[in-house]
């Protein structure tokens with residue numbers, strides 16, 4: 155084989171590899187691929203008197219859900235990675251998924267993190283600043299360990315208020331000050347916001363934009379899309395879903411494209 159022919163064969167193989175790996179993963183152009191952002195709260199069995207038992211997913215179910223995702227080709231990414239893919243054409247795995255945790259419960263470190271570590275996957279922590287100082291909440295040390303492991307930190311306000319009902323100065327404080335507090339405390343970018351209880355309106359979105367966030371997540375069910383950066387939909391994972399419930403939700407979104 156001449157050097158020339160060898161080179162052209164290598165070029166053909168490289169081109170084939172590019173095609174088979176999925177053009178969306180290697181494209182340098184902005185993309186509009188919708189991405190599922192899973193929404194979790196507490197990873198534990200609900201106490202008998204829990205007011206919102208559906209916010210609890212047992213560790214056993216969570217572990218099963220992570221195994222199911224891995225077996226079916228999903229790979230966890232951060233919201234920043236998704237944003238870079240959408241707007242800058244950065245690479246994403248063929249089946250990306252974001253795994254987000256709201257509020258900042260201690261069980262995120264104790265019961266969720268080990269199962270993400272097993273896959274070398276990052277999570278996204280939507281942290282309410284006041285939860286750093288309550289029992290059952292994450293400590294600053296806990297948060298630092300997650301961040302050192304590649305997790306993304308997002309703001310879920312200072313005190314988890316009902317944002318649309320706040321006056322202008324309280325709204326700015328909750329949205330903007332929470333970002334600067336988290337950045338100063340942990341020394342990482344805080345590029346995304348998560349609306350407490352999914353409550354927002356046009357005025358709240360303006361405040362989030364003004365504070366410099368790139369996007370914000372809601373509790374509206376569906377896939378996240380770049381056309382609505384401040385109304386990113388999520389896939390709620392409830393305590394009664396189990397592995398099959400999550401699988402059904404993801405498959406129905408993939409089929410319906412919603």
Ligand SMILES: [Zn+2]
Pocket residue numbers: 256257310314349350351
């Ligand atoms: Zn919350």
